[in-house]
Ligand SMILES: Nc1ncnc2c1ncn2[C@@H]1O[C@H](COP(=O)(O)OP(=O)(O)OP(=O)(O)O)[C@@H](O)[C@H]1O
């Protein structure tokens with residue numbers, strides 16, 4: 001887990017004020033979301049309240065996106081990275097896309113392999129949404145939006161042209177059949193406050209691509225653009241691939257044998273997460289002990305700490321949340337290895353956990369490859 005503050009520039013007074021307010025606003029939203037998420041779990045999906053709570057959470061996310069833009073502007077945004085499958089991020093972004101009633105044909109072609117990058121999922125989501133929003137905006141009368149993910153080897157010449165090192169990369173292409181851009185527009189799109197929509201649409205700030213490029217560059221990647229007037233535009237987000245999936249074959253049978261002595265303690269109040277987590281850990285050669293609450297986890301850990309190599313801990317749980325459980329576990333073993341498992345952004349509580357020595361986080365619902373990367377980092381290195 002890396003918690004990197006990539007921007008070293010000191011903000012000026014206006015930036016510091018903006019950043020300070022955005023930060024407090026985000027904290028407030030996180031608290032509301034915490035409560036709303038707990039409420040949602042107590043309500044059946046058939047209950048009319050369920051839809052209302054879901055809408056509240058969607059609005060909170062939108063507010064949080066806006067606050068993050070301000071943090072970007074104030075150069076105060078921090079990056080919380082983990083091993084993330086790009087395909088999953090793209091699927092998530094598409095689920096939240098609202099194209100109902102518009103003549104948009106969606107064509108999605110995702111690489112069948114998991115494409116793992118070391119990235120901050122919130123930030124990459126922001127990049128995807130900015131580019132997709134622009135593409136939709138460029139097709140007012142409708143058109144085709146294609147989204148393709150693939151792995152790519154980038155060799156000397158191309159790498160030099162992009163300013164990248166040679167190696168394996170993930171390429172996410174977002175292609176529209178919209179109005180396209182003239183050369184002069186294309187040369188300006190990444191400039192702050194450049195927007196062809198200025199004046200016509202007051203909510204357009206001309207900042208989407210400025211921040212998108214900053215975020216991608218902070219992940220050691222690049223954005224490549226091709227466009228032709230009246231034909232369309234193609235944006236490619238290119239990010240370093242963590243390891244090729246070939247290197248990551250799930251452990252062979254005899255390699256697993258030795259590991260079964262080691263256990264992972266999985267703590268989550270959601271039965272489904274416990275079931276899938278157990279399956280993944282078993283497939284990687286670890287035996288699993290599950291606990292449905294923080295209190296139960298503490299009791300189990302006290303008794304079996306010598307056998308437990310790692311604890312995977314949910315953040316939002318009734319009674320005792322992830323942070324409180326983590327702090328109690330640390331009293332039993334100050335060197336305990338804990339991975340936070342969270343379905344949300346890295347909020348104040350999660351940041352506190354990482355500061356206090358939590359080894360990283362997994363974004364729920366994680367897959368076996370994402371888990372394998374994290375286990376390797378924490379247990380084998
Ligand atoms: N897919 C596209 N097709 C045509 N033009 C585009 C496309 N993507 C970006 N542009 C042009 O680039 C400009 C800058 O994009 P950017 O996302 O930075 O700002 P914006 O969309 O105008 O405002 P904001 O993103 O802040 O709401 C756009 O105003 C538009 O002229």
Ligand SMILES: [Mg+2]
Nearest residue numbers: 130134208209
């Ligand atoms: Mg935009």
